[in-house]
Amino acid sequence: MxxxxxxxxxxxxxxxxxxxxxxxxxxxxxxxxxxxxxxxERPGVAIAVPLTTENNVILVRQYKHGVQAITLEFPAGTFRSESPATAAARELEEETGYSPNSMIDLGTCFDDSSKNSNLVHIFLASGCVLTGRQRLDELEAASGIEVVLMSLQEVTQALEDGEIKSMSSVAAGYKALRAIGA
CATH class of the missing domain: 2.40.50 (OB fold (Dihydrolipoamide Acetyltransferase, E2P))
Structure with missing residues (x-):
């Protein structure tokens, strides 16, 4: 037991x-x-799997120093006092300039249940339209964030091929694909 x-x-x-x-x-x-x-002890993480009105998926390519690599991920970030949905929409807008029409809660997962204290909150952000420009924090701005649009098929392939490697993005990607029936 x-x-x-x-x-x-x-x-x-x-x-x-x-x-x-x-x-x-x-x-x-x-x-x-x-x-x-x-x-x-880590704050909560909110991650958005954003779909444009044309059914393209919005991802970000950026440098992540922990793994010392350029990664392809879904927009995400930490939060403390705001709601997870608000944090996911904020991170999406800051990192990409896109705003969602709706946020659908796809659940949570642990980041690393052995050594981290936080939860990752996953959302499908649908009806995303470009409403502004990126608003990057100082560390993001130092190396930049590239906004990448992919078809659902390309995202599926990127998950299968390991181009998307971040565990939270892998989990979010598969949850979102299942939710939309792709």
Whole structure:
């Protein structure tokens, strides 16, 4: 039978505006104590799989330093106080200049349930139209974000071929394709 661990104590090991790391002391079901189980305290993530009125999918190509690679992903970002749907629409507009007509909640998934504390909220953003221009934050603006339009078939191929590698984008892509029956 699966049993949860018992949290004995918790302290912030590293607290910076970009990264928070918590050190937990836990008691395992067999009685052993682990005094250095580290967890990244991360804000929620909202991701949009945007469809234009012409049924093209909007993606972003950008540099991600954690993997030191240029990635192809769906627009996404973190949030703390706004609703997940509002955050997904905001990230879409900031990164691409497109605004959605509607946001359909496709559910949540864990980012990395062993070492991260956050949830990823996935939305299908439909009826997207170009309403403005990108509003990138300072780090995004430093290297730029390329807006990429793809057909549903091209997105399916990019998921299958591994061109889209970010786990949250892979999950969001497959959930969205299933939701629209593609």
């Amino acid at each position: 699966i049993q949860p661990w018992t949290l004995l104590s918790s302290e912030m090991a590293f607290d910076h505006r970009w990264y928070k790391l918590r050190r937990d002391t836990v008691k395992l079901p067999d009685g052993r104590v682990v005094d250095d189980y580290f967890v990244s």
